Amino acid sequence: MTYNLLTVDSIAPEVMALALAKCFGVAVGDVDVADPDGDPDARNWEAPVSCEHLAVFGDLSWSLDIYADESVTDRPQESDFAARFARAVGTTVLFPAAEVLPSAFWAATPEGLLTRARLDLSDDEPPRHAVTAVEAPVAQLPQATVTRFAEIVREQRPDTPLADAFGTSVQRMRESAPPSQRSTLDDSTGSPLWSARDSLVVWERVIVQMESGWAPSGWYPDDLYRERLQARDALAELGSRLPGEVAALLGETLERLDRRFAAATEEDATGTLHKELLGGDAAPGRVPGGWWWHRRPDPAPWEQT
DSSP, X not given: OEEEEEESSOOOHHHHHHHHHHHHTOOGGGEEEEXXXXXXXXXXXXXXXXXXXXXXXXXXXXXXXXXXXXTOSOOOOHHHHHHHHHHHHTSOEEEEOSXXXXXXXXXXXXXXXXXXXXXXXXXXSSOEEEEEEXXXXXXXXXXXXXXXXXXXXXXXXXXXXXXXXXXXXXXXXXXXXXXXXXXXXXXXXXXXXXXXXXXXXXXXXXXXXXXXXXXXXXXXXXXXXXHHHHHHHHHHHHGGGSOHHHHHHHHHHHHHHHHHHHHTOEXXXXXXXXXXXXXXGXXXXXXXXXXXXXXXXXXXXXXXX
C-alpha cells in the first residue's frame, strides 16, 4: 500500500525510520529510508517498508512517498496512518483528499486533529508550497485562513439509487420502443429528458446528504442548497414536456423523494428561508411557489459550526 505525506517540520531520516517502524509494527531494520537521487547501492531494496523523501519549500518541509508491501500485516488507511505518523514524529502532516481538486488535502496534527487543508503551489522552480486555508485552526499553520471549503461539498456525490433506476427504466423504454417513437425519448444534452435526469440526481443528492446529517462535511453551503431547490423547480416544469409514460415514472420517483424531503424538514412558518437563500430576490412576486421552498432543515446546515 502506498502513502503520500507532506510534513510541516523537517524530520531527520533516522527519525522517519523509527516512526515508520512504530506505525507499521515492524523492526527498524525492515524500513528503508532514502533520497531517491542518492546512492542506490546504499538502499535496502528487500525492506518491506520503504520511504523516499524529497525536500520541498514554503510552508512544508518534506514530501514522503511511503510503501508497505503485503508482508506488513498492519497497513491502515491513509487517514489513520497520517494520524499515527503525525503523532510519532511530532509534526503536522498533509495527505491528499479523495476529491479531484488539485488543492484538496487533509491535515493531521500530533494532537489528533484531522481537518481539511487547501494547498497551493507557486509557479517557481522549485515550487513553493503554501497552505492557504484550513477548516479548523492548526497551531503549526498560523498563516492559514480558517474557513469552510464549499468546493469540497460541491464535489461530493452520494449515491442516487432512485435517479439511477429512473434512468435505467427510461433506457429500457427506448430500447423496446419502435424506431418511429424513439425520438420522443431523446436524452441528448439539453433535451427535456436529459434535464429531468440531471435535476433528479441533484434533488436526490441533497436529500441523501440531509438524511445523513450533511455527511461527510457536516455542513452545506446555502447557495448550493438554493440550487437544489431550483432543480426541484425544474422538475415540476419538465413533466409536461416528457412522454406520458416517462412523465408518470418521473412523478412516481419524485413522490418517493419528496416524502423523504418532507420528513427531513420542517415548515418554514416565518418565511426566513427565502431571505436566507434569495436575499434581495425574495421580494413579493419573485418568491418561488413550490412547497419545497416553504420547508427548511433544522438547523440550517449553513449555520452550523
